Structures are given as structure tokens and as C-alpha cells.
Amino acid sequence: MRTKIVATLGPASDxxxxxxxxxxxxxxxxxLNFSHSDAETFRPLIKVIKQVEEETGIPLTIMGDLCGPxxxxxxxxxxxxxxxxxxxxALGLPDKSSEIxxxxxxxxxxxxxxxxxxxxxxxxxSDGMLQFEVTEVIEKDRxxxxxxxxxxxxxxxxxxxxxxxxxxxxxxxxxxxxxxxxGLDIGLDSVxxxxxxxxxxVEDVKEEMQKRGAWLPVIAKIERQNxxxxxxxxxxxxxxxxxxxxxxxxxxxxxxxPVIQKKIIRxxxxxxxxxxxxxxxxxxxxxxPIPTRAEANDVANAIMDGADCCMLSEETAIGEYxxxxxxxxxxxxxxxxxxxxxxIRGPYAPTKETNPIxxxxxxxxxxAQNIDSPAILCHSRSGSSARVICSRRPAQxxxxxxxDDSVLTYLNFFWGMTPVLTDSTxxxxxxxxxxxxxxxxxxxxxxxxxxxxxxxTPGQTExxxxxxxxxxx
Numbered sequence: 194m195r196t197k198i199v200a201t202l203g204p205a206s207d208x209x210x211x212x213x214x215x216x217x218x219x220x221x222x223x224x225l226n227f228s229h230s231d232a233e234t235f236r237p238l239i240k241v242i243k244q245v246e247e248e249t250g251i252p253l254t255i256m257g258d259l260c261g262p263x264x265x266x267x268x269x270x271x272x273x274x275x276x277x278x279x280x281x282x283a284l285g286l287p288d289k290s291s292e293i294x295x296x297x298x299x300x301x302x303x304x305x306x307x308x309x310x311x312x313x314x315x316x317x318x319s320d321g322m323l324q325f326e327v328t329e330v331i332e333k334d335r336x337x338x339x340x341x342x343x344x345x346x347x348x349x350x351x352x353x354x355x356x357x358x359x360x361x362x363x364x365x366x367x368x369x370x371x372x373x374x375x376g377l378d379i380g381l382d383s384v385x386x387x388x389x390x391x392x393x394x395v396e397d398v399k400e401e402m403q404k405r406g407a408w409l410p411v412i413a414k415i416e417r418q419n420x421x422x423x424x425x426x427x428x429x430x431x432x433x434x435x436x437x438x439x440x441x442x443x444x445x446x447x448x449x450x451p452v453i454q455k456k457i458i459r460x461x462x463x464x465x466x467x468x469x470x471x472x473x474x475x476x477x478x479x480x481x482p483i484p485t486r487a488e489a490n491d492v493a494n495a496i497m498d499g500a501d502c503c504m505l506s507e508e509t510a511i512g513e514y515x516x517x518x519x520x521x522x523x524x525x526x527x528x529x530x531x532x533x534x535x536x537i538r539g540p541y542a543p544t545k546e547t548n549p550i551x552x553x554x555x556x557x558x559x560x561a562q563n564i565d566s567p568a569i570l571c572h573s574r575s576g577s578s579a580r581v582i583c584s585r586r587p588a589q590x591x592x593x594x595x596x597d598d599s600v601l602t603y604l605n606f607f608w609g610m611t612p613v614l615t616d617s618t619x620x621x622x623x624x625x626x627x628x629x630x631x632x633x634x635x636x637x638x639x640x641x642x643x644x645x646x647x648x649x650t651p652g653q654t655e656x657x658x659x660x661x662x663x664x665x666x
Contacts, residue, residue: 194523195609199256199471201506205515211515213245224504232378254602255602259385261363262366276297292331308457312327382410383606389415412434417440433467461588463544466584470495483521515581534586540555566589568590572623580604615629643663645661
């Protein structure tokens, strides 16, 4: 299994039997959604996950998804209201409602959200079901008139977005801070951060962890236009990225989302960062035992784009077939990956630069391809050399040995990677690889295996990848 599967836990799957089935069907990352809960509520569930991990011997990664700022309108008088195409509505701060008497008034009690809103700008409500355009500025930054582009139901407390507009709210909220602190206590392995706009948002989370002497991989969810525009900067500090197509499809033109997905995946590969494609991958399986043909194609195309992970949300959280949904992604991946490898015709060559580690990793992939090696084995204390090998997309499975538990769970995000906790009492990294290879009966004898390690030499000040070995078992 090369493509990793993220399964969201919820009422349909927060029990040991379903988690066992999902893991058996290929789930390696289990997502806990903090939008609807807090750390203490998840504590018993984490114990269940750890029990399954112990039973199966498979490293599982627990990802806490922080909810970020919730942007919702207030109570609309007379709601729900039917809005016809071309209808006029007002949007403003609550104290401005008395100035409007000829159309529905939508209150928004966060003044900063209206800052810079101007004539001609777009506004979406109810998950994009209602689309508006600002037609009149009655009072700048306080009260506006909008025209509806379509018909629909207008209800209170629904989400509102301003496509293309910078939202001057920090992505890291006080609730997120409390959830992160609690998550560290209960044993999260990684965190996903919602509504990231710039690298500063990711740095805020990392600084909070540093205060507590902790490190977890931070997955930046790309769901705003600003994040797309600042992707290169975000990738400098994030440990991975999620293409969160739900909100991204509200912030950007829906027709542009497929191309944005491809661009994000390509950028992540060049930065050796894992990328998760999420939202509505097999949505019909919330109610149906098999996905639609279009959904199967969507999953396959994400894999063909080069995604490391595919994520299931409602399908496993509230759906009637959570384990089957995981199984279908695994099945689609198995069919797709062989063609993907055939199409790219060998590992990706690195860009021209002075980077010995990249070229050693590329050489390891070329050597594995040339001798038809069954596997590439890599020792990686920080995970960086394993990530570089993964970014070359070799056909062979990658076994990444590390002595660090936190690196072990991070490597679950990467395409084609099997993380293994290694015996740290053996001093030499190469010896650790050889011992694992010799003792593992799954590796057939009479074959050549590629070993990648960092063997300290007298001239080295720190241990870095400097050795590729062809080992015949």
C-alpha cells in the first residue's frame, strides 16, 4: 500500500471493532475533529486506538484537526427566509439593523470581517448555496447592500465567506490553543490547522508547542485563496499540507479547484512534504455500499496527481459503511498506482542544485529500479532522508527505520512509506538496517536490497545521509 488513507472517527466509527476493520482495510492515520469536541472527550478513544496498534503491530498516527475561527452570521429575523435570484439583502454590524427596513438584514458581529469590503466583491453563505455581490456601500466597514446571484434558503448561524478577501482573524484561536495543549496531554501524534492564510499561522502553533518542549507535525489546511497565494512560504514551515477542497471551493472559483489541487501537490513534492487530498472523496458512501464512478475517478486522479494521502470525512465519521469506504480507496489505489509508476517511468530527477542527499537518494531509487530490488531500506533519525527518497516516487516500497516515536508516526503521512521503530542499542545505522533485513522473513533471500544510511565519518560534524549500499540477502 503506497497511498495512505486518513479516516475520520465519529459516531459511526469510534468503537474498537470498526477501527480494527478500517486498519485492516488500510487506514493508517485516524483523524479526530476538534470542531465538535475537546481533548478530554477523545481520551478514551485514543486508548482504543493504542490497543488496536498494539494488537496489530501497525504504527498508527492520531491526527487532531483544530477547528480554527468559525465565521458565522448571527440571528436573522424571520429566518429561514427564501431568497430569490436578484433579491436585495443587507449585511452589517448588528447595531445597523434599524437602518434597514426594505429587505432582510444579515447581522455579522465581527467588525474586522467587514474591513475592506467594497462594491463588486463576492460574499457566499450557507456553504456556498447562496452567492451574493456587494452592490452598495451604505457605511464603509459597517453596512452594505448585496444582490443575490441565485435562489436559496437563508438561515441564521450559517457560515459566511468572502472569496479572495483577506480575513484579518488569526487562524490559531483560543479554543485551538486549549485543544492543542490538551491534545499533547492525551497523546496526539500530529495536528491539522484550519484556515491557514500565511506562514505566521503555522508558526503560532509551533511556538505554542515549543513552550511545552513538544514537537508534532503540523499539517496546514489549504482552504483559502490567501493560502494558495502564500503556498511556498507556508511550505517552508509546515510539515505537510491538506488540500481542503470544501472551503477551497467556496473561496476560489469551483472550476479552478482541480488545477489548484494539482499545483499544491506538485509544490509539496518539491518540498518533500506530504500532501493530503480531502473532502467528498467517496461522499455517496455515507448512505451507499459502493461509490459512484465519478468518485472512483476522483480518488484515482488525486493519486495520479501524486497525493500521499486520501482522506475520508463524513464517509467514516457518520457513514453507514466506514470500513468499506476505506477498503474502496485502498482498492482504487492498488489499481491506480501501477499505472502511475508506469507513466512517470522511474523516479523523478531532482532539480539541478548542490544537494548531495537528494542525489544520493535519487541514485538509490535508480539502483533499485535497475536491479528490480524488492525494497529500499532507509535509516532516518529525523525522517528527512526518507522523505527525500519518497519524493523521488520509486516503485519499490520504502522501509524507514527510526529510533524516534514522533518521527515514526509522522512518516505515516508519506506515499509508499512503512515506518519501523528501530533498535537504538545498535550503534551503527547500517547495522540496524542489515539486522532488520536479515530477521524479517518478508524479505526473500537471493535478492538485492538497497540500504540508505548516514554513517558518521571523521570529517563530518553531524550525521547525514552519505551511504547507499547494495545488500544481497
